[in-house]
Amino acid sequence: MSIDKFGYQQQLRRELRIRDLVAYGLVFMVVIAPFGIFGGVFQASGGMIALAYVVGAAAMILTASSYGVMVQKYPVAGSVYGYAGRAIDPAAGFLTGWAILLDYVCIPLLLSLVAGAAMNSIVGSVPVWAWVVIFVLANTVTNVLGIKTTKLLNWIFLAAELVILIIFLGYGLKALADGKGQGFSLDPFYNGTSFTWSLILGGVSIGMLSYLGFDALGLLAEDAADGARTIRRAMYVSLLVVAALFVAQTWVAALLVPDPAGLIANGDATGSAFYDAAEVAGGHWLGTLTALATALAWGIANNMVAQVATSRLLMAMSRDGQLPKFLSRVSLTRSVPTNAILATAAVSLVIGLWMATRDDGITLMSALVNFGAMIAFVVLHVCVIWEWVKNGRQGGVLRNVVVPAVGALVLIAVIWNGSLLAQTVGLIWLGVGAVILVVLLATGRKPSLPEVPGDDEPATTPKAVENV
Template identity: 80%
Template sequence: MSLNRFGYQQQLRRELRIRDLTAYGLVFMVVIAPFGIFGSVFQASGGMIALAYVVGAAAMIVTASSYGVMVGKYPVAGSVYGYAGRAVSPAVGFLTGWAVLLDYVCIPLLLSLVAGASMTSIVPSVPVWAWVIIFVVANTGMNVFGIKTTKLLNWIFLAAELVVLLIFLGYGLTALAQGKGHGFDLDPFYNGTSFTWSLVLGGVSIGMLSYLGFDALGLLAEDAADGARTVRRAMYLSLLVVAALFVAQTWVAALLVPDPDALIADGDPAGSAFYDAAEVAGGPWLATLTALATALAWGVANNMVAQVATSRLLMAMSRDRQLPAFLSRVSPARSVPTNAVLTTAAISLGVGVWMASREDGITLMSAMVNFGAMIAFIVLHLCVIWDWARTGRTGGVGRNVVVPVLGVAILLAVIWHANLLAQRVGLIWLGLGVLVLILLTATGRGPALPEAPAPAGDTTTSRKAVTENV
């Protein structure tokens, strides 16, 4: 579908095929993501961590269905921001974009902080803030070279993560077969003595962080070789693959945790629960390997693609005159929104170094990322229903009504059982967005989206193309 229909010109190279987008999704979600937050999810779910990841996968697959519907109708780089603006109204689109900003702008911050903390545990002489600077500068350098460079590095990082994961699973399953750990059982999926949905959803509210990233593929719709069709298929494929890997690794690790009762009771303040399980499986070398892999996966691989996605969101909102115009400028030589990439890096450096000095920095960033994503997903589902009703109810009721309603119900349940800090920070951010919207409207700069140019010879309508915004 041509971007001219939406008032935009194609400026980004359509370099990415389904295999490249799937790799983006896998790297963004980080196939070894549970390594870094294993202890927190294990505690919150009462040890039923594998079940928490299964429920989380179901919620995300339902959400992917709605993304598939909307990206087919509006294959533009702004993802859910663009869907809400065009399906409902520019004002709703602005508020949705504001919520998404909370998610995407904070993701690179969170990734750098987690990676920095992991590296400091390996190299104590280098503080967390220094690692934050190293990771941000390195990723910015790679991204400004263009999408081709990022695409190649994606495959390299993905291969390395999969190798580490296979090593852990191989040693872990062998150790369990040899009688180490707690033996093979299904308690990580269901424990009848402690199961409650409240407990499981509490684990999902944290574990959901691992799945965030498949939705970023919608931000690359203008980079995709076959547009919406490629993005839609890559979303499903990356989700199914990563869900299977998450469940497998958390199930094995849960059976190898040295003292599960203590982990549930006391939590994992050092963030070492997974590495302790890896040490039971293969010894200290495997614990160090998994810790190093976590740092590099979060700090380099995931951070790199997070910066790509965030820059596309800033570009999309900028060219619609909802953010400063300089953010929408694309480098002709490299086909990269360089200003948006550099702005993302500057925010990550400034706020990241500050958060590195706070004891609750990672917790606060996690809360902001999760809440922003949940709000955006809920709006996405509502947009599917609204657009279906607005455009004459074309399409099946199941995919356009039943599935979105189910998605909203699941996400509201997850938010209800989320950390109180996440709820407070998210509501404050949304409140600020409402104030900004009121200010823009009062000053005559209310949100508006460009329209498609009028057909040749049509003098009755004057429409503005995106080139006037860039």
């Protein structure tokens, strides 16, 4: 489906095929993402970390189904922001876009913070804030060069992450076979003495951070070679692959943790729980290798694609007049939203440098990212049901009502069992967005989107995006 129907000009090159999009999704989710947050999820889930990741995968599969429905109807950049604005109302789209901005704007700076902390533990002479600057600048230069450069580096980083994961799993399984750790057990999947759903959902509320990224594929609808069909398939494939890898690595690591009871009771203040398990499996060199891999994967690979996704969301909201117009300008020579990329980098630098001085910086950013994403996903499910009712109940009940309803309920349960910090700061952010919306309405600047004509109506004149 051409985006001309929605009042836009096709200005981004359709370079990405399904294999590129799957790689993009895997890099964004980071196939070794549990390395960095293993201790927190292990503690929150009472040691049943593999089960937490299985439940998280189920929730995301339901969400991917709703993404598939909406991206087929509205194959334009903007993702949930655009879906809510067209399925429900442009004002609802603005608030949803505001909520998901909390997720996307915070992700690049969160990744830089985590990577900076990891590198500081290896090279202590370089402070965290300096690593933040290095990671932000490196990714900005790469993305300004164009989507082709990003695509090539995606494949390189994905290959490296997979190699390191295979090394860990190989040494980990051999160590368990040799009698190290707790030996082979299904306790990371289910422990009858401590299991409760609130415990598991608490673990999911943290572990869900690992899955964030598959949804960013919806923001690349105008970069995909075959549009909506390619995006939908890539979402399912990348989710299924990464879920299998997450469950495998967390199961093995959970059985190699030196002091499981102590980790559950005291938490992982240094963030080294996974690296400690890797050291049990293969020695100090494997612990260091997994720590370095975490820094590079979060700081460069994931950060790079996160910045791409954030810039597309800013571009989409800008060209609809809901953010400053300069953010919608696209480079004629490189076919990328240059100003949106630079704005994302500026926010990451300013807030990242501030958060680098705080002891709770990573915790605060993680809470914001998860809250914004979960709220946006709930709205996505509502959009599918709303669209189905609005269009005269066309389409199957299972995919258009049952799946989104169950998906929304699961996510609401995850939000409810999440951290108080996430709920508090997230609600404040949504309150600010509501105030801005009221101001827009009071001053006669109600959010709007280009009209979509019926099948027998001529398409609207494509809405041009400014070029630089």
